[in-house]
Each structure stands twice: as C-alpha cells, then as structure tokens.
Ligand code: SF4
C-alpha cells in the first residue's frame with residue numbers, strides 16, 4: 001500500500017531527498033525508488049543489480065515523510081527491499097562491501113570498546129556506537145566519561161555492535177546475530193544508555209521487528225538535558241557554533257530542543273541555525289551506507305550543508321551522531337560532536 005501511494009503520487013516530496021538533490025535523476029527521487037521497488041515486486045522489471053541499486057540510494061533520513069500527505073515512510077520500506085534483494089544476490093557492490101566491512105570489524109569494535117575500560121560489575125550498560133568507537137575514539141572516550149559523571153556511577157561499555165550497518169547494507173542474517181549478541185550482553189543491566197541516535201533507534205524499533213527484545217535505551221542527550229544544571233559555560237566557548245539536526249535524533253526520535261538547550265548552556269548562547277532546521281533539516285548524506293553505495297551523492301549532500309553554513313556566516317558545525325560527524329569531517333568541514341561540548345561543559 002505504501003509503495004502504491006508513491007507510484008501514483010505527483011512526487012510532492014522530491015525536494016526533500018538529499019540523494020536526488022545531489023544527483024538529479026528521476027530514479028533516485030523517493031518516488032523513483034519506491035516505483036522501482038513496486039515494479040520489481042510485480043515482476044515488471046528484471047531482478048538484477050541495475051534495478052536493485054536504487055533501493056540503496058537512501059540515507060533513511062525521513063525527510064520525504066515530512067513533505068508527504070500520507071506520511072509515507074520510504075526509508076523503512078526500502079530497507080525491507082534491500083534485505084530481499086541482498087538475499088537474492090543482486091545487491092550492488094557498495095552494499096556488499098558495506099556488509100563485509102560490518103562483519104569484518106566486529107573484533108575491532110569489541111577491542112575499541114574494551115580499550116575504554118569498564119567496571120565489570122557496573123549495572124549501567126553504555127552503547128557508544130561503532131561509528132564513534134572505530135572512527136572517533138576520542139569522542140567515544142569522552143562519551144564514557146560524560147555518562148559516568150552525569151549518572152554518578154561507572155558504566156560497562158557494550159562490546160557488541162548494534163548491527164545497524166548490517167541492517168542498512170541489507171544483510172538481515174548478520175543484523176539479527178548482532179541484535180541477539182547485544183541483547184545477551186546487556187541482559188541484567190539496570191539501564192542502557194545510547195550515545196548515537198542511530199543505535200538507539202535500531203534497538204528501540206528494528207530489534208522488535210527482528211524479534212529481539214531489549215529494554216529501551218536512554219539517550220545520552222536526554223540525560224544531559226535532565227542534568228542541565230551540571231553544565232557550565234566552557235572557557236573555550238568563544239567560537240560560534242551551528243547545530244545540525246541529525247535525522248535519527250530529530251525526525252525519528254523527536255529531539256530538537258534538548259541538544260540545543262544543553263549546547264546553549266555550554267556555549268553561553270543559542271547555537272546558530274541552518275535555514276532548514278528541526279524537522280525540515282537537510283541530511284548530511286552520511287547515513288544509510290550511502291557513502292559506499294552512492295559516494296558522489298553522499299559527498300554532494302555534505303557539501304551542500306557545508307556551503308549553506310558558510311553562506312550563513314560560518315561557525316563550527318555541531319552534530320550529534322557519528323555518521324554525520326564523519327561525513328562532515330571527511331568533506332573538510334570544521335565539525336564537532338555534541339559529546340565533545342558536553343565534556344567541555346562538565347570540565348572533562
Ligand atoms: S513519499 Fe509521499 S510524497 Fe513522496 S512519492 Fe511517496 S506518496 Fe508521494
């Protein structure tokens with residue numbers, strides 16, 4: 001039904017899509033991707049890599065949903081399509097590489113988590129996120145210190161990856177294995193704290209769909225907001241910052257004001273805004289394994305956001321998820337994670 005609504009739609013959402021904005025091709029609009037999935041399901045197009053690839057032209061940013069009268073959720077539908085196409089062996093090379101990479105780096109993630117040091121009998125479990133652990137270990141270290149300071153007790157860093165990368169690549173069997181491993185690891189924890197909103201959403205929503213039960217994680221940004229009085233103005237807060245709404249934290253989990261309030265407390269003034277912000281914010285292009293499946297579109301989306309920041313007067317971009325942080329940094333932007341500022345505000 002969701003697919004059919006798109007097929008017969010006048011494409012009201014097309015301006016929202018970071019992928020088709022960066023690569024203006026009809027097949028890459030939300031309508032084009034959903035139509036391809038619809039026709040593939042009906043057997044109207046061959047099931048091969050060429051016709052499969054558009055299913056991976058999505059960062060699962062939910063931008064189209066905000067402009068859709070039906071509130072159609074294109075991203076999740078395309079994720080289901082990815083899993084089917086992956087199983088049939090027609091996933092594009094970038095997706096296969098993303099799935100392999102996710103499988104190969106299991107040990108690296110566990111080692112990086114172990115390197116942060118855990119108190120074995122700690123009752124709170126911290127899911128840092130593999131994007132931070134592998135690509136931004138300095139942020140991961142600060143995330144642990146910030147969480148422990150705000151909770152007032154030690155935490156145990158979870159060594160299992162939540163499996164989001166496998167899920168996004170379309171590798172459903174590996175995703176389920178990861179979910180089960182994480183569920184075993186956090187069993188008995190009195191609370192689970194998630195730093196990355198992508199992990200939080202995966203555990204909260206996608207695990208249930210995969211038949212894995214884990215208690216709902218608390219977001220670190222929520223804990224920071226609840227404890228906002230614990231933060232002071234940072235001594236090195238002279239530079240202006242502009243807040244980027246990560247898609248998973250904003251449109252999916254609905255946290256718009258919490259990160260802004262904490263950031264304002266630490267910098268001494270409300271962060272600068274992008275023209276399109278909160279639920280209409282543009283995606284960084286870093287999610288959905290897009291950097292591997294459509295690298296040009298991914299770079300184009302990041303460049304557009306960075307250019308907008310410069311056009312509006314600049315400032316350090318502060319984001320709150322590992323994939324957008326990496327996307328902005330690899331595109332050459334001066335970007336920080338919110339966690340870095342939380343640490344500054346706590347004097348860590
Ligand atoms: S998501 Fe909504 S607006 Fe976009 S093509 Fe589908 S039905 Fe149309």
Ligand code: SF4
Pocket residue numbers: 016017018019020029030033057058059060061062063064065074075
């Ligand atoms: S969820 Fe985002 S990336 Fe995917 S089709 Fe919609 S607007 Fe495009």
